[in-house]
Amino acid sequence: MLNILSFLFGLVSLVIVIPATIPFLGWANWLALPLIVIGIIVGQLSSSNSGRNFNLIVLLVAVIRLSLGGGIL
Numbered sequence: 001m002l003n004i005l006s007f008l009f010g011l012v013s014l015v016i017v018i019p020a021t022i023p024f025l026g027w028a029n030w031l032a033l034p035l036i037v038i039g040i041i042v043g044q045l046s047s048s049n050s051g052r053n054f055n056l057i058v059l060l061v062a063v064i065r066l067s068l069g070g071g072i073l
Contacts, residue, residue: 002042006051009039010058017062026069029062036062 013035020028036059043052 002046003048003051006039006043006046007054009035009042010051010055013039013055013058013062017058017065020062021065023069026065029066032062033059 013032016028016032016035020026020032036055039055040052040059043049043055046052
């Protein structure tokens with residue numbers, strides 16, 4: 001059950017992160033980061049690792065995008 005909840009956090013975060021790759025929408029990654037962290041924590045509590053790993057991939061995309069935009073853009 002916790003793995004499904006972790007996937008849901010990851011999917012909601014991914015819906016926010018994908019449009020945030022467009023220039024001048026990078027600020028949306030800052031909205032997604034807390035959701036991703038919650039998804040990672042919930043995934044860590046789960047017996048399966050797939051939800052946590054999915055959230056880690058979404059986190060990697062968000063962090064790379066933030067680093068390319070200088071943290072804001």
